[in-house]
Amino acid sequence: MTTSERFDVTRQIAAPPSKVFGVLRSPRGHVAIDSSGMLQSAEGEPVSGVGDEFIVHMDREALGDLPMGRYDVTVIITRYEPDVLLEWTISGTIQPPIRHLYGYRLEPSETGTLVTSYYDWSQIDDKYREAGVFPVIPEAGLRATLGILARTVENGAAEF
Secondary structure (H helix, E strand, O other): OEEHHHHHHHHEEOHHHHHHHHHHOOHHHHHHHOOOOOOOEEOOOOOOOOOOEEEEEEEEOOOOOOOOOEEEEEEEEEEEEOOOOOEEEEEEEEOOOOOOOEEEEEEEEOEEEEEEEEEEEEOOOOOHHHOOOOOOOOOOOOHHHHHHHHHHOOOOOOOO
């Protein structure tokens, strides 16, 4: 589903929800499955609830759209249901916080897990909306990340 301020993309992954969620709740997992090339490395423990945070070292030059170079963001978990839902926002160099949301919904299926990735920028501050740079990540980027996630969990990648 695509709306003017949100993307939702879905993919079937041949792995149980617990295995998929294990990658998604890990800071290292986020870096491993990123299709944008912006996420360089991460620090922190796997998240276990709303309010948990970890740091991601970013490189905006991977997108070539804004001259931000290397910077850090704090990932802040906004919704958390083990093996079902993980959602987060970020805070970092740009203030006030942008208030865009990223997330994954997991549904068990006969062949593993139906995974929906979403990106929602409907709550961004007006100053960012007026800049005309959203969405930062295209819908195709979400699809590509789901492909990397599938490859990661279906090929028995190391635990994150």
